[in-house]
Amino acid sequence: MIKKILKTTLIILLSIILLAVIFLLVVSHNTAFYRAVYPGIDDSMSDYPYMNETVPSDFVARTVHGITIKGPADCVNSSEGGSVPFKSDNFMVMVMSSSEDRSSILDTDEDPFTDKDYEHYYKKLGEKIPDTSIEDIVYLRDRFNAETCKGLHGKDLLIFNFKAYSKTIVTGVETPYFYHGRNFDGLVSEIGSLPKKMTSVMISNPELRYFATIYIRSDDEELIHQVIAGIDPSGFLAGDVL
Secondary structure: OHHHHHHHHHHHHHHHHHHHHHHHHHHOOOHHHHHHHOOOOOOOOEEOOOOOOOOOOOOEEEEEOOEEEEEOHHHEOOOOOOOOOEEEOOEEEEEEEEEOOHHHHHOOOOOOOOHHHHHHHHHHHOOOOOOOHHHHHHHHHHHOOHHHHOOOOHHHHHHHHHHHHHHHHHHOOEEEEEEEOOOOEEEEEEEOOOOOOEEEEEEEEOOOOEEEEEEEEEOOHHHHHHHHHOOEOHHHHHOOOO
């Protein structure tokens, strides 16, 4: 009797394992499944649509971390730290400069994977490991998609799912664009919508391993475009990153 129970239990367990294996084989590389589970996984980036804006002649210039920002004279901020060159009730510009730490690019405190895990993942894909924060954003938001799952197994497939989930989350929060302007190449990201819209501009100095982020808050869409058009990071790119 006991042997019969054990045999029946073993058959059930083996059946469950077999079904699980079949499920994984069918689903783990099924792009349609990932497209259904992770909305926006196939989204890619486009060029910022406002790269030919002109800067009003009456704008004044302020330089922070080697980055010159132009804005309305009546919005110049003289009461706070140097990282906020312009501020008013409905307008604010803040400039931040940060060092590139490669380990922080590959993983974060919420990320369960190690540098070696990511190195194996990118090697398996034949991809160059992102070396800057901008490269990491471009990989996730432009090149990463449902087709990336093909050929991945084990921990590589877990990383794929982690990135797919991350992309789904950020896709609902911000929209990044490539920016190729007169003074610099970088990324522009739009977060939220008017009147509480925040726009960020990212510029990288890969030689010194620093990147700058310019945050612009305004309820005036045209003013945002004008400020971005007037950004001149020549000092930052030349080494004035602090």
